Amino acid sequence: MIRYLITDGAAAADEARWLKHLWQWLDIGMVDLLQIRERELTARRLAELVRKVLQLPNPWQTKILVNDRTDIAIACGADGVHLRDGALLPAKIRALTTSPFIVSAACHSAGDVRTLAGADYILLAPIFAPLSKSTDRPPLGLEAIYAAAQLTSVPLIALGGITASNAHTCVEAGAAGVAGISLFN
Numbered sequence: 290m291i292r293y294l295i296t297d298g299a300a301a302a303d304e305a306r307w308l309k310h311l312w313q314w315l316d317i318g319m320v321d322l323l324q325i326r327e328r329e330l331t332a333r334r335l336a337e338l339v340r341k342v343l344q345l346p347n348p349w350q351t352k353i354l355v356n357d358r359t360d361i362a363i364a365c366g367a368d369g370v371h372l373r374d375g376a377l378l379p380a381k382i383r384a385l386t387t388s389p390f391i392v393s394a395a396c397h398s399a400g401d402v403r404t405l406a407g408a409d410y411i412l413l414a415p416i417f418a419p420l421s422k423s424t425d426r427p428p429l430g431l432e433a434i435y436a437a438a439q440l441t442s443v444p445l446i447a448l449g450g451i452t453a454s455n456a457h458t459c460v461e462a463g464a465a466g467v468a469g470i471s472l473f474n
Contacts, residue, residue, distance in 0.1 A: 290456070291466025293322040293393075293412070293446050294473040295356075297421065300327045300338055310341060314473060318349030322393070322410070324371045326356035331372070339365040352391055359385065369393065369409070379407035393446070397426060399436035408443050412468055415449025416459060420471035431462040438463030 294314055300307040314320045320349040325339055339355055343366060347353075354411065355362035356368045359382055362370040369391025372379060379392045388391075397404055402411050417428050437445055444465035451459065451469045459467055 290460050291321050291410075291444065291446060292319060293410070293448075293466060293468035295322045295448075295468055295470045296326050297326045297470050297474065298327055298329065301334075304338070308341060308345065310474075312345045315345055315347045315349065315351050318351075320351050320473070322352045322354060322391075322468075324354045324356055324393070324468075325367075326371070326470075328356070330359070332361060336361050336365055339367055341349055343367065347373065351422070354391060354393060363390075368461040371395070372408075374401075379405055382405075385405045394447075396437075398429070399433045399440065399459070402437045402441040402443065402445070405441070405443065408469075409464075410446050411437070411441065411443050412446045412448045413437055413464075414447075414468075416447045417450025417455065419449045431458060434464050435460055 327335055342353055352368040354371045355367050356371050357376055358371050359370045372394040374395045374397055379394050382392050391409045394408040395412045396406045405411050415428050416428055434447055446466050446468045447459035447464040448468040451467045451472050455465045
């Protein structure tokens with residue numbers, strides 16, 4: 290099962306605590322992908338933070354992705370980028386990068402997976418009601434994972450309301466793994 294940690298947006302409030310939290314996950318090897326999602330930071334500050342994360346000991350080679358900033362991911366030497374729903378299409382990012390640059394992309398319906406050719410991972414959300422934020426999107430449910438898995442060979446990552454107790458149900462429905470913010474706090 291792929292485990293995909295998304296940062297909580299708290300780096301600006303307490304960078305030392307935030308970095309320590311990430312280092313602990315990198316050190317134990319329980320995270321395959323780590324998405325730096327710190328939307329409130331300026332581009333310069335985000336790049337500085339990405340460089341700091343890339344300098345942390347990473348004995349299990351967790352892949353580091355930058356949320357929605359391909360330019361920063363490339364400039365800093367990150368492993369890839371995560372594209373939010375409605376951003377550039379993964380195929381366009383592929384034209385700008387060389388392998389093994391990772392592209393993950395978000396979608397909010399099973400049918401949307403067809404538009405994400407070129408992605409290495411697709412985050413389908415919200416499966417359950419999110420725990421870390423409020424949203425007006427209704428939960429898709431496990432049926433959406435099953436339906437999406439029938440439409441693509443790209444690994445699907447379930448996101449939204451994922452807990453240690455329901456993660457296995459997402460995998461049973463066809464997800465290759467789970468992602469979250471609260472799941473890793």
